[in-house]
Amino acid sequence: MSEQTQMRLGNENSILSRGRVRRLSPEDLEVASPEDPTEQLTDSERAGELRESAVEAASAGIGAAVVTADGDVYTGCPVEGKGWGVHAIELAVSKAVSEGTGSVSEVAVFSEDGESGLCGRCLQAIADSRDDDVTVQIVDAEDCVERFDFDELYPALWRK
Numbered sequence: 384m385s386e387q388t389q390m391r392l393g394n395e396n397s398i399l400s401r402g403r404v405r406r407l408s409p410e411d412l413e414v415a416s417p418e419d420p421t422e423q424l425t426d427s428e429r430a431g432e433l434r435e436s437a438v439e440a441a442s443a444g445i446g447a448a449v450v451t452a453d454g455d456v457y458t459g460c461p462v463e464g465k466g467w468g469v470h471a472i473e474l475a476v477s478k479a480v481s482e483g484t485g486s487v488s489e490v491a492v493f494s495e496d497g498e499s500g501l502c503g504r505c506l507q508a509i510a511d512s513r514d515d516d517v518t519v520q521i522v523d524a525e526d527c528v529e530r531f532d533f534d535e536l537y538p539a540l541w542r543k
């Protein structure tokens with residue numbers, strides 16, 4: 384066998400030869416393409432989903448949902464025991480922290496009157512676990528939504 388023939392055979396048998404290279408598309412791998420518009424939520428759709436999560440989590444008329452920088456959503460409702468209790472936001476933030484999935488980047492809190500879901504303790508819970516920029520949405524039973532930058536709600540942070 385000549386040297387030239389050996390080289391040709393070598394190329395044909397290579398896994399890198401032209402005939403063997405096949406481009407895989409996301410469909411081949413059964414994963415969603417990042418360019419797929421159905422998979423991309425707008426900011427307002429994401430904000431709406433977070434509000435819905437807060438509403439669904441509600442107990443005694445109050446619920447909260449937080450999303451972390453990793454995109455994970457955690458929900459909470461008020462829990463009261465004999466001599467102890469946690470607020471909805473505190474619980475949602477606690478879940479995010481205990482799962483260790485990153486800092487809180489957005490918060491939604493639902494209360495029927497739109498005024499009862501967010502207190503100083505909850506603001507401190509967000510402050511201790513947040514990204515630099517956090518948006519807080521407050522939604523009531525009429526689906527009326529107010530959005531705040533966290534710094535508007537809690538401009539002078541308490542530091543031990």
Ligand SMILES: [Zn+2]
Nearest residue numbers: 470502504505
């Ligand atoms: Zn609270």
